[in-house]
Amino acid sequence: MILTGAGITVDLPAGWEGSIRPPATLPDGAQRHSVTHLANFPLPAVRGEYGSGAVDVMSNGDALIVLLEFGPESAGTALFGNSRPPFLRASDFSRDMLQQRVEGHGGTQRFFTEAGRAFCLYVVVGDYIDRVEVLESINHILSRVTIG
Amino acid sequence: MTALVVIEGIVIVLLLVLVAGLLRSHADILRRLEALGAGDDVQLSPGRPNSIASTPQRTEPASLASVSGPTPFGDTASVALTDSRGFVLLAFLSSGCSTCQTFWKSFRNGMDLPRANIRPVIVTQGPESESPSEIRARAPMDITTVMSNEAWDAFRVPGTPYFQLVDVERGVVVGEGSAGTWPRLMDLIARSTGDEAFNPVKLGTRQRQEDSDQALRDAGIDPGDPSMYRRNA
Numbered sequence: 001m002i003l004t005g006a007g008i009t010v011d012l013p014a015g016w017e018g019s020i021r022p023p024a025t026l027p028d029g030a031q032r033h034s035v036t037h038l039a040n041f042p043l044p045a046v047r048g049e050y051g052s053g054a055v056d057v058m059s060n061g062d063a064l065i066v067l068l069e070f071g072p073e074s075a076g077t078a079l080f081g082n083s084r085p086p087f088l089r090a091s092d093f094s095r096d097m098l099q100q101r102v103e104g105h106g107g108t109q110r111f112f113t114e115a116g117r118a119f120c121l122y123v124v125v126g127d128y129i130d131r132v133e134v135l136e137s138i139n140h141i142l143s144r145v146t147i148g
Numbered sequence: 149m150t151a152l153v154v155i156e157g158i159v160i161v162l163l164l165v166l167v168a169g170l171l172r173s174h175a176d177i178l179r180r181l182e183a184l185g186a187g188d189d190v191q192l193s194p195g196r197p198n199s200i201a202s203t204p205q206r207t208e209p210a211s212l213a214s215v216s217g218p219t220p221f222g223d224t225a226s227v228a229l230t231d232s233r234g235f236v237l238l239a240f241l242s243s244g245c246s247t248c249q250t251f252w253k254s255f256r257n258g259m260d261l262p263r264a265n266i267r268p269v270i271v272t273q274g275p276e277s278e279s280p281s282e283i284r285a286r287a288p289m290d291i292t293t294v295m296s297n298e299a300w301d302a303f304r305v306p307g308t309p310y311f312q313l314v315d316v317e318r319g320v321v322v323g324e325g326s327a328g329t330w331p332r333l334m335d336l337i338a339r340s341t342g343d344e345a346f347n348p349v350k351l352g353t354r355q356r357q358e359d360s361d362q363a364l365r366d367a368g369i370d371p372g373d374p375s376m377y378r379r380n381a
Binding site (some may be wrong): 001003004005012014015016017018019020022024040041042044045046095097103114 | 185214216220222223224225226227228229230232233234236254267288289291292319357
Protein backbone atom coordinates (compact mmCIF):
# COMPACT_ATOMS: atom_id res chain seq x y z
CA MET A 1 0.00 0.00 0.00
CA ILE A 2 1.44 3.35 -1.05
CA LEU A 3 1.24 6.05 1.59
CA THR A 4 1.96 9.46 0.21
CA GLY A 5 1.81 13.03 1.44
CA ALA A 6 3.94 16.15 1.92
CA GLY A 7 6.29 14.98 -0.83
CA ILE A 8 7.03 11.74 1.04
CA THR A 9 6.07 8.34 -0.36
CA VAL A 10 6.28 5.03 1.49
CA ASP A 11 5.48 1.63 0.04
CA LEU A 12 4.11 -0.13 3.10
CA PRO A 13 4.13 -3.92 3.18
CA ALA A 14 1.34 -5.91 4.84
CA GLY A 15 1.21 -5.45 8.58
CA TRP A 16 2.66 -1.96 8.53
CA GLU A 17 0.61 1.17 8.85
CA GLY A 18 1.31 4.85 9.11
CA SER A 19 0.35 8.44 8.68
CA ILE A 20 1.81 11.55 7.11
CA ARG A 21 0.86 14.92 8.53
CA PRO A 22 1.46 17.70 6.02
CA PRO A 23 3.06 21.02 6.86
CA ALA A 24 0.74 23.82 7.92
CA THR A 25 0.69 27.32 9.30
CA LEU A 26 -0.69 27.35 12.83
CA PRO A 27 -3.13 30.04 14.05
CA ASP A 28 -0.29 31.83 15.86
CA GLY A 29 1.63 32.05 12.59
CA ALA A 30 4.14 29.37 13.51
CA GLN A 31 5.08 26.94 10.78
CA ARG A 32 4.44 23.25 11.40
CA HIS A 33 6.44 20.81 9.33
CA SER A 34 5.61 17.33 8.13
CA VAL A 35 5.53 14.38 10.51
CA THR A 36 5.55 10.79 9.28
CA HIS A 37 4.82 7.84 11.57
CA LEU A 38 5.24 4.24 10.41
CA ALA A 39 4.64 1.23 12.63
CA ASN A 40 4.19 -2.52 12.57
CA PHE A 41 1.63 -2.36 15.38
CA PRO A 42 -1.77 -0.62 15.73
CA LEU A 43 -1.07 3.10 15.92
CA PRO A 44 -3.26 5.05 18.35
CA ALA A 45 -4.98 7.99 16.68
CA VAL A 46 -3.58 10.52 19.14
CA ARG A 47 0.20 10.73 19.11
CA GLY A 48 2.89 13.23 19.80
CA GLU A 49 5.39 14.15 17.12
CA TYR A 50 8.00 11.79 18.55
CA GLY A 51 5.45 9.03 18.97
CA SER A 52 4.29 9.58 22.54
CA GLY A 53 1.02 7.73 22.88
CA ALA A 54 2.23 5.10 20.43
CA VAL A 55 5.33 4.00 22.34
CA ASP A 56 3.11 3.33 25.36
CA VAL A 57 1.39 0.45 23.56
CA MET A 58 4.52 -1.04 21.98
CA SER A 59 5.45 -4.61 22.75
CA ASN A 60 8.15 -7.10 21.81
CA GLY A 61 8.77 -7.13 18.08
CA ASP A 62 7.19 -3.72 17.59
CA ALA A 63 8.89 -0.89 15.75
CA LEU A 64 8.02 2.76 15.29
CA ILE A 65 9.68 4.90 12.62
CA VAL A 66 9.32 8.68 12.87
CA LEU A 67 10.40 11.09 10.16
CA LEU A 68 10.20 14.56 11.63
CA GLU A 69 10.84 17.44 9.27
CA PHE A 70 12.51 20.67 10.33
CA GLY A 71 12.39 24.08 8.71
CA PRO A 72 14.24 24.76 5.46
CA GLU A 73 16.71 26.94 7.36
CA SER A 74 18.01 23.75 8.99
CA ALA A 75 18.77 21.96 5.73
CA GLY A 76 22.47 21.43 5.20
CA THR A 77 23.48 22.84 8.59
CA ALA A 78 26.03 20.97 10.69
CA LEU A 79 23.44 18.90 12.55
CA PHE A 80 21.65 17.99 9.33
CA GLY A 81 24.80 17.76 7.22
CA ASN A 82 24.69 14.01 6.63
CA SER A 83 22.66 12.18 4.02
CA ARG A 84 19.97 9.70 4.99
CA PRO A 85 21.49 6.52 6.45
CA PRO A 86 21.01 3.69 3.94
CA PHE A 87 20.33 1.29 6.80
CA LEU A 88 20.51 1.02 10.58
CA ARG A 89 22.63 -1.35 12.64
CA ALA A 90 21.86 -2.90 16.00
CA SER A 91 24.71 -0.85 17.45
CA ASP A 92 22.92 2.37 16.43
CA PHE A 93 20.28 1.71 19.08
CA SER A 94 20.51 2.63 22.72
CA ARG A 95 18.26 2.56 25.74
CA ASP A 96 19.26 6.18 26.38
CA MET A 97 18.29 7.51 22.96
CA LEU A 98 14.57 7.69 23.65
CA GLN A 99 12.43 10.80 23.67
CA GLN A 100 10.20 9.06 26.20
CA ARG A 101 12.01 6.51 28.33
CA VAL A 102 10.10 3.23 28.57
CA GLU A 103 11.64 0.21 30.24
CA GLY A 104 12.74 -2.36 27.68
CA HIS A 105 12.61 -0.02 24.70
CA GLY A 106 15.52 1.13 22.61
CA GLY A 107 15.89 3.91 20.09
CA THR A 108 18.08 5.74 17.66
CA GLN A 109 18.06 9.19 16.16
CA ARG A 110 19.72 10.40 12.95
CA PHE A 111 19.61 13.85 11.39
CA PHE A 112 19.99 14.33 7.65
CA THR A 113 19.15 16.48 4.65
CA GLU A 114 17.53 15.11 1.54
CA ALA A 115 16.01 16.91 -1.43
CA GLY A 116 16.82 20.19 0.31
CA ARG A 117 14.72 19.21 3.33
CA ALA A 118 15.96 18.64 6.87
CA PHE A 119 14.77 15.57 8.75
CA CYS A 120 15.20 13.73 12.00
CA LEU A 121 14.84 9.96 11.68
CA TYR A 122 13.80 8.55 15.04
CA VAL A 123 13.27 4.82 15.43
CA VAL A 124 11.99 3.02 18.53
CA VAL A 125 11.98 -0.73 19.09
CA GLY A 126 9.74 -2.35 21.68
CA ASP A 127 12.41 -4.77 22.80
CA TYR A 128 15.97 -3.44 22.94
CA ILE A 129 17.51 -6.85 23.66
CA ASP A 130 15.91 -8.55 20.66
CA ARG A 131 16.10 -5.51 18.36
CA VAL A 132 17.97 -7.51 15.72
CA GLU A 133 14.80 -9.48 15.05
CA VAL A 134 12.95 -6.40 13.84
CA LEU A 135 15.91 -4.56 12.32
CA GLU A 136 15.62 -6.19 8.91
CA SER A 137 11.99 -5.14 8.73
CA ILE A 138 12.87 -1.56 9.74
CA ASN A 139 15.61 -1.35 7.09
CA HIS A 140 13.22 -2.79 4.53
CA ILE A 141 10.73 0.00 5.26
CA LEU A 142 13.43 2.69 5.22
CA SER A 143 14.51 1.50 1.78
CA ARG A 144 10.92 2.07 0.58
CA VAL A 145 10.76 5.70 1.71
CA THR A 146 11.10 8.31 -1.02
CA ILE A 147 11.52 11.99 -0.22
CA GLY A 148 10.82 14.43 -3.02
CA MET B 149 -85.68 -0.66 -0.70
CA THR B 150 -84.58 -4.30 -0.35
CA ALA B 151 -82.44 -3.94 -3.47
CA LEU B 152 -80.66 -0.92 -1.98
CA VAL B 153 -79.89 -2.81 1.22
CA VAL B 154 -78.50 -5.74 -0.77
CA ILE B 155 -76.35 -3.42 -2.91
CA GLU B 156 -75.11 -1.61 0.21
CA GLY B 157 -74.26 -4.97 1.81
CA ILE B 158 -72.29 -6.05 -1.26
CA VAL B 159 -70.38 -2.73 -1.28
CA ILE B 160 -69.56 -3.12 2.41
CA VAL B 161 -68.30 -6.68 1.84
CA LEU B 162 -66.17 -5.50 -1.10
CA LEU B 163 -64.75 -2.69 1.03
CA LEU B 164 -63.93 -5.16 3.82
CA VAL B 165 -62.14 -7.40 1.32
CA LEU B 166 -60.25 -4.36 0.00
CA VAL B 167 -59.22 -3.24 3.51
CA ALA B 168 -58.12 -6.78 4.41
CA GLY B 169 -56.04 -6.94 1.24
CA LEU B 170 -54.43 -3.59 1.98
CA LEU B 171 -53.62 -4.63 5.55
CA ARG B 172 -52.04 -7.86 4.33
CA SER B 173 -50.06 -5.97 1.70
CA HIS B 174 -48.82 -3.50 4.33
CA ALA B 175 -47.83 -6.32 6.67
CA ASP B 176 -45.86 -7.93 3.87
CA ILE B 177 -44.09 -4.65 3.08
CA LEU B 178 -43.24 -4.12 6.76
CA ARG B 179 -41.86 -7.66 7.03
CA ARG B 180 -39.63 -7.06 3.99
CA LEU B 181 -38.47 -3.69 5.34
CA GLU B 182 -37.68 -5.30 8.68
CA ALA B 183 -35.58 -7.90 6.90
CA LEU B 184 -33.69 -5.06 5.24
CA GLY B 185 -33.01 -3.45 8.59
CA ALA B 186 -35.24 -0.48 7.90
CA GLY B 187 -36.24 -0.51 11.54
CA ASP B 188 -32.68 0.66 12.17
CA ASP B 189 -33.13 3.59 9.80
CA VAL B 190 -30.54 2.12 7.46
CA GLN B 191 -29.90 4.09 4.30
CA LEU B 192 -29.32 1.77 1.40
CA SER B 193 -27.10 2.86 -1.40
CA PRO B 194 -28.81 2.69 -4.77
CA GLY B 195 -28.05 -0.36 -6.85
CA ARG B 196 -26.91 -2.52 -3.92
CA PRO B 197 -28.22 -5.99 -3.14
CA ASN B 198 -31.21 -5.86 -0.84
CA SER B 199 -29.59 -7.83 1.91
CA ILE B 200 -27.55 -6.42 4.74
CA ALA B 201 -28.37 -8.95 7.41
CA SER B 202 -25.52 -9.43 9.84
CA THR B 203 -23.32 -12.45 9.22
CA PRO B 204 -21.50 -13.27 12.41
CA GLN B 205 -18.87 -16.03 12.49
CA ARG B 206 -17.99 -15.28 8.90
CA THR B 207 -14.36 -15.82 8.06
CA GLU B 208 -13.61 -14.43 4.64
CA PRO B 209 -10.33 -12.78 3.74
CA ALA B 210 -10.42 -9.02 4.25
CA SER B 211 -10.94 -7.30 0.93
CA LEU B 212 -7.94 -5.04 1.45
CA ALA B 213 -4.62 -5.46 3.26
CA SER B 214 -5.09 -1.95 4.61
CA VAL B 215 -7.46 0.99 4.56
CA SER B 216 -5.77 4.12 3.31
CA GLY B 217 -6.72 7.63 2.43
CA PRO B 218 -6.87 11.20 3.65
CA THR B 219 -8.24 11.95 7.08
CA PRO B 220 -10.69 14.82 7.61
CA PHE B 221 -7.91 16.60 9.49
CA GLY B 222 -5.61 16.77 6.46
CA ASP B 223 -3.29 13.85 7.21
CA THR B 224 -2.85 10.76 5.08
CA ALA B 225 -3.31 7.53 7.00
CA SER B 226 -3.07 3.81 6.41
CA VAL B 227 -4.45 1.19 8.80
CA ALA B 228 -3.27 -2.42 8.50
CA LEU B 229 -5.94 -5.10 8.20
CA THR B 230 -3.58 -8.08 7.98
CA ASP B 231 -0.37 -9.31 9.61
CA SER B 232 -0.76 -7.14 12.69
CA ARG B 233 -2.60 -7.83 15.94
CA GLY B 234 -6.03 -7.45 17.48
CA PHE B 235 -9.24 -6.62 15.70
CA VAL B 236 -10.27 -3.61 13.63
CA LEU B 237 -13.90 -2.56 13.69
CA LEU B 238 -14.48 -0.76 10.40
CA ALA B 239 -17.39 1.63 10.90
CA PHE B 240 -18.65 2.87 7.56
CA LEU B 241 -20.46 6.11 8.34
CA SER B 242 -21.63 9.14 6.41
CA SER B 243 -22.38 12.71 7.43
CA GLY B 244 -25.92 12.74 6.11
CA CYS B 245 -27.49 9.54 7.43
CA SER B 246 -29.59 10.13 10.52
CA THR B 247 -28.77 6.79 12.18
CA CYS B 248 -25.06 7.47 11.74
CA GLN B 249 -25.39 10.48 14.07
CA THR B 250 -25.91 8.03 16.96
CA PHE B 251 -22.61 6.36 16.18
CA TRP B 252 -20.69 9.60 15.55
CA LYS B 253 -21.86 10.72 18.99
CA SER B 254 -21.10 7.37 20.64
CA PHE B 255 -17.59 7.29 19.21
CA ARG B 256 -17.02 10.91 20.27
CA ASN B 257 -18.20 10.06 23.78
CA GLY B 258 -15.69 7.24 23.95
CA MET B 259 -18.15 4.39 24.30
CA ASP B 260 -16.41 1.18 25.32
CA LEU B 261 -16.05 -1.78 23.00
CA PRO B 262 -16.31 -5.32 24.40
CA ARG B 263 -12.56 -5.97 24.27
CA ALA B 264 -9.49 -3.79 24.56
CA ASN B 265 -7.99 -5.30 21.42
CA ILE B 266 -10.81 -4.07 19.17
CA ARG B 267 -9.75 -0.84 17.48
CA PRO B 268 -12.52 1.20 15.86
CA VAL B 269 -11.66 2.85 12.55
CA ILE B 270 -14.25 5.09 10.92
CA VAL B 271 -14.34 4.95 7.13
CA THR B 272 -16.29 7.53 5.17
CA GLN B 273 -16.49 7.98 1.44
CA GLY B 274 -13.64 9.91 -0.12
CA PRO B 275 -13.40 13.70 -0.36
CA GLU B 276 -14.87 13.49 -3.86
CA SER B 277 -18.13 12.19 -2.33
CA GLU B 278 -18.11 13.52 1.23
CA SER B 279 -17.35 16.95 2.62
CA PRO B 280 -14.20 16.78 4.75
CA SER B 281 -15.44 19.71 6.85
CA GLU B 282 -18.71 17.90 7.59
CA ILE B 283 -16.77 14.80 8.62
CA ARG B 284 -14.27 16.90 10.61
CA ALA B 285 -17.18 18.36 12.60
CA ARG B 286 -18.28 14.85 13.58
CA ALA B 287 -15.10 12.78 13.75
CA PRO B 288 -13.60 12.10 17.18
CA MET B 289 -9.94 13.06 17.52
CA ASP B 290 -9.01 9.82 19.27
CA ILE B 291 -10.32 7.47 16.59
CA THR B 292 -8.68 7.17 13.19
CA THR B 293 -11.05 8.35 10.45
CA VAL B 294 -10.14 7.57 6.86
CA MET B 295 -11.95 8.90 3.80
CA SER B 296 -11.76 6.22 1.11
CA ASN B 297 -14.03 5.34 -1.79
CA GLU B 298 -11.69 2.44 -2.51
CA ALA B 299 -12.51 0.88 0.87
CA TRP B 300 -16.25 1.37 0.32
CA ASP B 301 -16.01 -0.39 -3.04
CA ALA B 302 -13.72 -3.17 -1.78
CA PHE B 303 -15.94 -3.96 1.20
CA ARG B 304 -19.10 -3.56 -0.90
CA VAL B 305 -20.72 -1.23 1.61
CA PRO B 306 -24.47 -1.45 0.96
CA GLY B 307 -25.49 1.57 3.06
CA THR B 308 -24.75 3.37 6.26
CA PRO B 309 -24.20 2.67 9.05
CA TYR B 310 -22.39 -0.53 8.21
CA PHE B 311 -19.75 -2.42 10.16
CA GLN B 312 -17.10 -5.03 9.46
CA LEU B 313 -15.03 -6.67 12.16
CA VAL B 314 -11.62 -7.78 10.91
CA ASP B 315 -9.35 -10.22 12.74
CA VAL B 316 -6.14 -8.47 11.79
CA GLU B 317 -3.77 -11.25 12.79
CA ARG B 318 -5.49 -13.68 10.42
CA GLY B 319 -6.58 -11.02 7.93
CA VAL B 320 -10.16 -12.24 7.85
CA VAL B 321 -13.55 -10.63 8.30
CA VAL B 322 -15.24 -12.36 11.24
CA GLY B 323 -18.50 -10.43 11.11
CA GLU B 324 -20.33 -7.73 9.24
CA GLY B 325 -23.70 -6.07 9.23
CA SER B 326 -25.73 -3.07 10.09
CA ALA B 327 -26.97 -1.82 13.44
CA GLY B 328 -29.23 1.04 14.39
CA THR B 329 -28.09 1.47 17.96
CA TRP B 330 -24.93 1.05 19.99
CA PRO B 331 -26.31 -1.99 21.91
CA ARG B 332 -27.15 -3.69 18.62
CA LEU B 333 -23.61 -3.06 17.39
CA MET B 334 -22.26 -4.59 20.61
CA ASP B 335 -24.53 -7.57 20.03
CA LEU B 336 -23.24 -7.91 16.48
CA ILE B 337 -19.64 -7.86 17.73
CA ALA B 338 -20.40 -10.36 20.49
CA ARG B 339 -22.01 -12.77 18.05
CA SER B 340 -19.23 -12.26 15.51
CA THR B 341 -16.50 -13.10 17.95
CA GLY B 342 -16.99 -16.06 20.15
CA ASP B 343 -14.39 -16.20 22.89
CA GLU B 344 -12.51 -18.83 20.95
CA ALA B 345 -12.11 -16.40 18.08
CA PHE B 346 -10.18 -13.99 20.27
CA ASN B 347 -6.46 -14.30 20.54
CA PRO B 348 -5.01 -13.28 23.88
CA VAL B 349 -4.64 -9.55 24.14
CA LYS B 350 -1.01 -8.61 23.53
CA LEU B 351 -0.19 -6.01 26.12
CA GLY B 352 2.17 -3.11 25.76
CA THR B 353 5.29 -2.86 27.88
CA ARG B 354 3.80 -0.33 30.27
CA GLN B 355 0.64 -2.40 30.77
CA ARG B 356 2.72 -5.51 31.45
CA GLN B 357 4.76 -3.61 34.03
CA GLU B 358 1.63 -2.30 35.72
CA ASP B 359 0.14 -5.79 35.77
CA SER B 360 3.34 -7.22 37.25
CA ASP B 361 3.50 -4.47 39.89
CA GLN B 362 -0.13 -5.06 40.79
CA ALA B 363 0.40 -8.84 41.06
CA LEU B 364 3.38 -8.25 43.37
CA ARG B 365 1.42 -5.77 45.50
CA ASP B 366 -1.46 -8.25 45.72
CA ALA B 367 1.04 -10.82 47.00
CA GLY B 368 2.22 -8.35 49.65
CA ILE B 369 5.51 -7.62 47.92
CA ASP B 370 6.24 -3.90 47.77
CA PRO B 371 9.26 -2.11 46.28
CA GLY B 372 12.36 -2.90 48.32
CA ASP B 373 10.89 -6.10 49.75
CA PRO B 374 13.79 -8.25 51.13
CA SER B 375 12.47 -11.32 49.34
CA MET B 376 13.51 -9.79 46.04
CA TYR B 377 17.12 -9.57 47.18
CA ARG B 378 17.39 -12.94 48.94
CA ARG B 379 20.25 -15.02 47.71
CA ASN B 380 20.77 -18.72 48.10
CA ALA B 381 23.56 -19.60 50.44
